[in-house]
């Protein structure tokens with residue numbers, strides 16, 4: 509999909525030109541006021557003054573000669589608050605949502621209800637729902653429209669951490685099961701780490717970078733920091749479960765990454781985030797408690813946050829790891845770009 513927009517709002521100027529993947533989640537990331545919501549509103553056709561180009565799924569919604577009205581754009585919009593009608597049941601809220609939509613159908617609605625796991629809530633009134641349940645209904649309402657794109661504007665921002673954790677699996681499921689693109693606005697690092705396929709970093713109405721999540725995180729010169737941390741994100745399949753020690757094993761380029769088992773089963777596709785400071789380097793395996801030791805190759809060494817530190821980028825097969833070390837440690841081990849090295853990762857430090 510292609511999004512190119514220019515817009516001035518008072519002292520704020522939006523000026524973006526993006527080509528984004530046609531599937532998966534593209535996260536718009538940046539500080540408050542950088543223009544993330546404004547860009548979503550442009551895609552939905554809600555910014556009258558915006559000029560530019562918008563094409564989604566080979567349909568042109570906006571160009572020099574075209575500007576489709578908002579109701580002509582197949583958009584599912586999920587806001588921070590789901591704003592359900594309090595006097596209607598969940599089912600009636602959903603029915604009302606799809607009534608005026610051209611592309612919506614009973615089949616889509618049933619699918620949306622199943623994907624969000626809200627069958628048991630259909631007869632409830634919104635007041636009886638938890639914040640997380642209400643947001644799942646809001647997402648189902650958007651999905652039921654059979655949209656060409658889903659727009660999420662900080663959908664988890666008003667939920668507490670437990671409710672956020674409750675919704676994340678549903679968002680991952682939507683991503684797995686649907687082949688439509690999703691634009692997802694957030695400034696929450698865990699959502700970027702767990703959901704993003706592509707990340708657009710914005711600053712004062714402009715695009716600072718636009719790349720896949722892994723490429724953004726392992727950008728040697730300017731790695732994307734989540735919560736200020738340099739990290740790597742890896743995706744793999746669970747191949748083994750150690751019931752006795754409550755661990756699960758992820759296959760990473762034919763090597764094993766053991767992590768805390770959070771209700772995982774063999775065959776599950778799992779994404780993990782590993783902070784650069786939670787990995788150590790070694791020339792040979794010693795008698796340490798590390799559960800994970802990977803054979804890797806150093807591909808870059810750059811300055812760290814402090815003159816004493818370096819950031820090492822090392823590859824394990826096609827997977828890239830960022831490692832924060834002291835320069836003295838590196839010198840003592842005699843490590844340089846091109847060297848083979850062992851990466852030692854503590855299982856307890858892995859976030860999934």
Ligand SMILES: Nc1ncnc2c1ncn2[C@@H]1O[C@H](COP(=O)(O)OP(=O)(O)OP(=O)(O)O)[C@@H](O)[C@H]1O
Nearest residue numbers: 517518519520538539540541542543544545546547
């Ligand atoms: N009607 C308006 N008139 C003037 N400026 C506006 C108007 N609406 C928004 N702005 C400005 O446009 C800028 C971008 O706002 P926008 O809501 O898109 O940012 P954002 O990145 O989504 O921020 P947040 O994360 O806080 O929601 C902000 O600086 C805001 O103050």
